[in-house]
Amino acid sequence: MSGINYSEKIPNNVNLSGDRTLQRALEHWQPNYLQWWQEMGPEGAQSFDVYLRTAVSVQPDGWAHFDYVKMPEYRWGIFLAPQDGQRKIHFGEQLGRDAWQEAPGEHRANLRRIIVTQGDTEPASVEQQRHLGLTAPSLYDLRNLFQVNVEEGRHLWAMVYLLHRYFGRDGREEADALLQRNSGDQDSPRILGAFNEKTPDWLAFYMFTYFTDRDGKFQLSALSESGFDPLARTTKFMLTEEAHHMFVGESGVSRVLQRTCQVMNELKTEDPAVLRAAGVIDLPTIQRYLNFHYSVTIDLFGADQSSNAAIFYSSGLKGRYEEGKRSDDHQLKNDTYRVLEVADGKLREIEVPMLNALNEVLRDDFIRDSMAGVGRWNRVMEKSGVAFRLQVPHKAFNRKIGALAGIRVAPDGTVLSEDQWRANQDSWLPTEGDRAFVASLMGRVAEPGKFANWIAPPPIGINRQPIDFEYVRFN
Template sequence: MSSINYSEKIPNNVNLAEDRTLQRALEQWQPNFLHWWADMGPEGSQNFDVYLRTAISVDPQGWAQFGYVKMPDYRWGIFLNPKEEGRKIHFGEHLGENAWQEVPGEHRANLRRIIVTQGDTEPASVEQQRHLGLTAPSLYDLRNLFQVNVEEGRHLWAMVYLLHRYFGRDGREEAEALLERRSGDEDNPRILGAFNEKTPDWLSFYMFTYFTDRDGKFQLAALAESGFDPLARTTKFMLTEEAHHMFVGESGVARVIQRTCEVMNQLKTDDPAQVRAAGVIDLPTIQRYLNFHYSVTIDLFGADQSSNAATFYTSGLKGRYEEGKRTDDHRLKGETYRILDVQGGQLVEKEVPMLNALNEVLRDDFIKDSMAGVARWNKVIEKAGLPFRLTVPHKAFHRRIGTLAGVHVTPEGRVVSQAEWEAHRDEWLPSAEDRAFVGSLMGRVVEPGKFANWIAPPVMGINRQPIDFEYVRFN
């Protein structure tokens, strides 16, 4: 089960050839996917040879190989972790029952909704990043962008397989719709707000892959607990690939910070205007980008109180992050959780039933994980001997979903009037001037081993290759 058959039109480890109807349906969807890739995938990259990682197995010891591939020829396929014999549902009302191998009729609509929402994020991020290759700061970074893109494409295939295999005509229609929506389109946008935002520059890309792909990690980990076994097995393998996306984000931001600190020490100044004049991104601007991407991402977890989240958990469809490591009864009836509310112009905590607060539980797990990476960025600044420190804004800052939507809260957590918010907005979030400045630095660098002035080289290359390796060949 762990090896992947690459001799077939659609590489897979699910014995696709044994289900001719399903195979034909997916082979009919495949040209539409390739058409979408040609229209909405990385701009102007169709003929490049890219040094990419391709999954060859789901064995964690040797699951991928590296080699040059033209992206339209990348072998997107369907890979599930091996089946765990005797697996049980380990949370909710079905606790202790056998995991489902087929969709239970009463949970069909909710499962389809979960899969479609997850599936919709995958092509959306490719669309958001479509133009970034034209301004890549190095071949190393260009290759990392393309690796992220092809893997998001494969994650789309993962969800489309589930829709086709388990949801009949409804699933096929949903799979078509995944290729019809467009990020940021006024008439037919992507389902979740963060996936309709623009990713216009590489600092945005690094923040997106650090924060928003981390949301993906937590959502996929919660789905990997699912009582619907094919979904759990699918998302467990997706998590293997997702780790690289977060590495691209964390290391990318760290390299931007490192270069900025080098210039600040050379010039012996912390004046943002002088730092910008030297062609690097000042630390306060990096903080504002962080504030924006972090706040937009924590909205992705949904409303702080959600009957849907309670239903998904109670039904055994979506667990908590690392459900198996938790020591409660895994049913949560009678359990409570503290969430934020606004009373009398102040933020206050209130206790609510934990089942209704499961979005908030997952959001808090994400926040803790995010803060660890920001602490590592601060180590770069500290090592450079500079006093500035990046901070994660308050959970209530710049929120558009749930109880906190429309409440004006500073990064420190103080509730303010709309007038005060508007007066200080550009101190807290990237201004048009910030975005224009960062955009002005974006120029393509494609000589092996060379890097744009605003970013430091990485510590090491990909797959033990040297940093000046020809990661992308232009034909």
Template sequence: MSTINYSEKIPNNVNLAEDRTLQRALEQWQPNFINWWDEVGPEGSTDFDVYLRTAVSVDPQGWAQFDYVKMRDYRWGIFLNPGSERTIHFGDHKGEKAWTDVPGEYRANLRRIIVTQGDTEPASVEQQRHLGLTAPSMYDLRNLFQINVEEGRHLWAMVYLLQKHFGRDGREEAGALLERQSGDQNNPRILGAFNEKTPDWLAFFMFTYFTDRDGKFQLAALSESAFDPLARTTKFMLTEEAHHMFVGESGVSRVLQRTAQLMNELRTDDPKTIREAGAIDLPTIQRYLNFHYSVTIDLFGADQSSNAATFYSSGLKGRYEEGKRTDDHVLKGQTYKVLEVQNGQLVEKEVPMLNALNEVLRDDFIKDSVAGVARWNKVLEKAGIPTRLTVPHKAFNRQIGALAGIKMSPDGRVVSEAEWAARRDEWLPSAEDFAFVGSLMGRVVEPGRFANWIAPPAMGINRQPIDFEYVRFN
């Protein structure tokens, strides 16, 4: 007899109640998931009632409900965007009918794609687990918790695909997703950025702006997939990902707003004076930006990749907004420019586009990121502050691909080891920066109150006032 009421506990549109095999697999996995949540989910939050958005359908008019929920009782739904008679629109299978089952010859690659995406979801919860203890406001605390439960739901979405379509292998992979841990020496998460620490709220806002934006582009590329369940699952995940990026973009905007306000009140741009006034100076914000941006663009992988070519030609993973592109969607014989270093200089090199698809996606991400940084600069401009934030050169601080280990300044000059060593702390956050920002991280959770280093938001959540009781500490 089933131990879970599926429509109640796991809202879904995948006929979960009728699939006994899948029910049994999820019943075995679910207690391990709850144990994982209790052990490495948001610290000290078990008894909190949080004003959360819960996905209940895929209908744009009524897909989410807002109410107080204990996070470990959150309804981790499984949703696929509505299906339609779809044809594959790129790669070698272009024009064929989209697959509802996994083709045998692509089984290993599809599993690898789903596992890699699935691994990022619990990783970010682990990276952020201590942040609730230093929240700058109740509003921000609630936004952190909303992101945490949605990353948990995205994990469920990937586990559903593994358990439903990959048999014993899928069940083993679903178990392993809860065994790896961010930053663990022996069993780390698959991708480097998801093993970095998120030590403070400025890092969290940069992470949700840049690294969740990587999520947007990866999910959008997967939403083109010829494997219909993956395409429909990731399309719905994108609905929730938008909030994560909003938290990052608006969070950094509010930090800048407060810093600019103090710079004007004190009539200074001296970082030391701004720090002494209890705000985060602009050079420190720039260094955090440089770090999170460079770590995130590494997530797209090597600039030339035979795997990326295989995934595309096989129909497993498309490009961002594949349907809006005007080429032949097969790409054989087409080229793309990538960067490499020759004789100490950066040069552009034409390579087959199929092999450069990671770089195509990275360049789409960069364009999107630059637009958001321009919006941050509008905050400074409006305040009459002449300083502008900049996005570093894409070869800066890279650890993956042809640019890995190249010593490069943020403005795109190849520099010597000596200059890099001398100026590293000018370009990337130093131990002193982390210690200073950490010193500002005192917990502020009275409704309507905000830490000194961040401005209040322009509006509350779901039309609630800013001083609404978003979290009830029971």
């Protein structure tokens, strides 16, 4: 089960050749995918030889092979974690029953909806990032961008396989539609708002891969608990690849901070104007980017009270993050959870049934995880002797989804009037001037071992290669 068959047109470890109808359907979808990749994938980079990793196993150790590949020739495929024949549903009303190997009829529509929503995010991020290769700060970073891109493409394949294999004609139509929507398209946008935002520069890319791919980690972790076994096995392997995407974001911001702190110490200044003139990104601008990407990402978890979340959990379709490590009864019918509301111009917590608050449970898990990484960013500044500290804004800040949507809240949690918000928002969220300045720093650095002035080199290369390794060959 762990080996992947690369002799087939579509690499897989699901015995695709044993189902000729399914194989033909996916082989019919494959050219459409490749056309989408050519049109919407990384711009101007289709002929480059890129030092990419390709999965050769779904086991945690030794699962990846590194070599030069042209991205249109990357061997995307269908990889599921090994099947556990004894697996039981371990939450919800189906607790203790055998996990489903086929989509149960009464849950078919909800399962399809879950898979389509997750699948839609994968090509969306490729589309959002397609221009970034033109302004990469180093070959190391360019390679990491392309690695993220091809793995998002494979995650799309993972969801498309499930749609084709388990949902018949409806599934095939949904799989086709995943290539017809485009990020930011006015007529046919992506399903979730954050995936229609632009990713115009590399600081935005690092924030996106740190925060928004972390949303992916928590959503995939919840789906890996699913009583629908093929979905659980699919997302478990996707999580293995997702870890690299978050590494790109966390290490990227760390390196930006390191370089800014270095110049602050050299020039003995905290003045943003002086630092910008020196060609680095000042720390308040980094904080504003953090505020934006964090607030957009926590909206991805949905409304703080959701009947759909309750249905998905009670039905055994989507669990909580690390469901098996929790010590409650895994049914939650008598449990409550605290969520926020605004009353008399102030935020307050109220208790609601936990089943209806499961989006908020997952959001809070994400927030704790995000704050840990921000703490690591702050240690970069602490080691440099810089007093500035990045902070995660209040979770009611800049919200567009749920009970907090449209309520004006400062990063410290103070509820504001509309006039107060307008007077201060330029100090909390990136301005057009901020984005124009960051954009002015962007320009491709294509010499091995060289890095743009605004970012520090990484401490170690990919796959133990040296920093000055030729990660991308321009042909």
